Amino acid sequence: MMSAPDRSRYPELVDGKPVVDLDSEKYVKLWHGPQHPGITGNMSLELTLCGDEVVECKTHVGYLHRGFEKLMERRTWIQNFPVVCRIAVPEPAFNEYLYAAGLEELAGIEPPERAQWIRTLNLEMMRLASFLAWLGGQAGAFGNGTIGQWTVTHRDYLLDLFEEMTGGRIYHMYMLPGGVRSGLPDGFEERLEAVLKRVEKLLKEIKLILLHNSVFKARTVGLGIIDREMIDRYGITGPNQRACGIKRDVRKDYPYLVYDRLDFEVITGTASDVYERTLVRYREMHQCIDLIRQILERMPRDGPFHEPLPNVLHWKIPPGETYVRAECTRGEKGYYIVSDGSLYPRRICIRGPSYTHAFPVMEKMAIGTDIADIAGLMVSLHTYPPEIER
Amino acid sequence: MKQLFERLRPLFAVTDFEQRRTDLAFLHIPKDYAEMLIRHLRDHEGFSHLVFFTAVDYIEDGIFRLIYMLHNYATKDTLGVYVDLSRAEPVMTSIHPLWEQAALYQRELKEMFGIDFPGSPGVDEDFLLEGWDEIPPMRREFDTRAYAEKTFFPRAGREKTDPRAHMQAQLYPDEGEK
Numbered sequence: 029m030m031s032a033p034d035r036s037r038y039p040e041l042v043d044g045k046p047v048v049d050l051d052s053e054k055y056v057k058l059w060h061g062p063q064h065p066g067i068t069g070n071m072s073l074e075l076t077l078c079g080d081e082v083v084e085c086k087t088h089v090g091y092l093h094r095g096f097e098k099l100m101e102r103r104t105w106i107q108n109f110p111v112v113c114r115i116a117v118p119e120p121a122f123n124e125y126l127y128a129a130g131l132e133e134l135a136g137i138e139p140p141e142r143a144q145w146i147r148t149l150n151l152e153m154m155r156l157a158s159f160l161a162w163l164g165g166q167a168g169a170f171g172n173g174t175i176g177q178w179t180v181t182h183r184d185y186l187l188d189l190f191e192e193m194t195g196g197r198i199y200h201m202y203m204l205p206g207g208v209r210s211g212l213p214d215g216f217e218e219r220l221e222a223v224l225k226r227v228e229k230l231l232k233e234i235k236l237i238l239l240h241n242s243v244f245k246a247r248t249v250g251l252g253i254i255d256r257e258m259i260d261r262y263g264i265t266g267p268n269q270r271a272c273g274i275k276r277d278v279r280k281d282y283p284y285l286v287y288d289r290l291d292f293e294v295i296t297g298t299a300s301d302v303y304e305r306t307l308v309r310y311r312e313m314h315q316c317i318d319l320i321r322q323i324l325e326r327m328p329r330d331g332p333f334h335e336p337l338p339n340v341l342h343w344k345i346p347p348g349e350t351y352v353r354a355e356c357t358r359g360e361k362g363y364y365i366v367s368d369g370s371l372y373p374r375r376i377c378i379r380g381p382s383y384t385h386a387f388p389v390m391e392k393m394a395i396g397t398d399i400a401d402i403a404g405l406m407v408s409l410h411t412y413p414p415e416i417e418r
Numbered sequence: 419m420k421q422l423f424e425r426l427r428p429l430f431a432v433t434d435f436e437q438r439r440t441d442l443a444f445l446h447i448p449k450d451y452a453e454m455l456i457r458h459l460r461d462h463e464g465f466s467h468l469v470f471f472t473a474v475d476y477i478e479d480g481i482f483r484l485i486y487m488l489h490n491y492a493t494k495d496t497l498g499v500y501v502d503l504s505r506a507e508p509v510m511t512s513i514h515p516l517w518e519q520a521a522l523y524q525r526e527l528k529e530m531f532g533i534d535f536p537g538s539p540g541v542d543e544d545f546l547l548e549g550w551d552e553i554p555p556m557r558r559e560f561d562t563r564a565y566a567e568k569t570f571f572p573r574a575g576r577e578k579t580d581p582r583a584h585m586q587a588q589l590y591p592d593e594g595e596k
Contacts, residue, residue: 089545090544093547095555097556098556098562099562102563104582106585107581107585260467261517262519263467263469263518276491281494282441339590340585341585341590349438349444350438350439350442351442351496351498360469362469364485364487366474374474375472377470377472377485379470379487383470383519383522384518384519387522388518388519392518
């Protein structure tokens, strides 16, 4: 029979809240972020330590709050595209797509076939670029800083391609209601294939240097285990969910764009720890490359890439509300859009996976973790603060 | 989804069912029955996933509309439960015992709309805004432009272009302003 856990090192709970007496010299308060290389974006963790062990964790956001959802209520529908892409800096395309898809549904617009393929290509390139940024952070959090330099370089090769494709490296404003702003430039496909080959080579090296690294394994195996029971209770989605063996993916379960015409399996793991989440995302990076190649092989080269829109300065979306979702790198991303029939949105609410991953999940899993592993645990949840602050 | 509504109707005071897509529907329920309905949907109808929880301010009708967006992974259905609250008494039963992230949504709604959820953990703590002493900023009567003009000051020598006039000139040079 298991004995009750020793809670003498933990703060006393009063009304469900820990009471930390700093004068007791038993605890230390430590702010992990917002200026810290081991934090994802502009957020911070307020940690209470007992020795090296975290006994309490509180997430703080608000460092870049610009009130996106409020600002969108006083801009016309089309003027909101430069706003939405700022709601997840490393992967703005998912915001563009979802906002455009929501407006298309409410306005009854069907984008042409070619636009659907180009959008899917754009989203998968975005997924790969975002995963590269994450992989560097995950490696760096455990002392492998060089890998971060390699992945950021390779992400930059993809950003070069985004610049060619859309005119912008980070914020593209490329997917508009009715389609996309342009087709692919001449020679783009060859240049994309060359970048994919470089990324593949890099991933092969990272497999040897990081995934087979005994130090990385020793520190990540068994760290930050998400129990299966936590999944629905905490609203966990994406690779954080799949790493514990639950086979759910918006692209497969609720196909959008051309995902139902691509061949892929939902990648899952079993152990549900930091190492397993790294492995699931690593395999999803290979899957991205495969999907991009399938798209390039099957997409139509001719035909319109955009449906004509009415004068967008006077464009009124019919009254109604909808919720559209997509699988971003971190899980279910969604846009709830309400129109009252006017020139402006009545309400837009953005559902980002970071909301639950960075708050209740992180706050729970940090407890009992060694301070040295907090950064790695945080990055393994893959969160972006702007989609919390909206 | 219509069958679900028919099953719920004798049990709860649900009204105004609206099927948006085959996999997305909305219904309304009075405030006093909402928590019971949501619990029932979670425990007996498979809506185990709280997708998000937010509010819309219908100031012209004097109400806040809460939206509990629930999802059933087995049937792949998404259901939006609407609850209207009087703007004069914006208080609602907390659903934090049902989902761990609900307390965070409620904390946000308290700060941004001024809707209270008594008993919800941390509901009175700041979420994003420190030292905010204006009205809750997501309420319709909060004017972001007036706030910005009052709080900040224009930078000398900065040129401004009206986005609407610029877009008109770029996109529709031959059309007059309607």
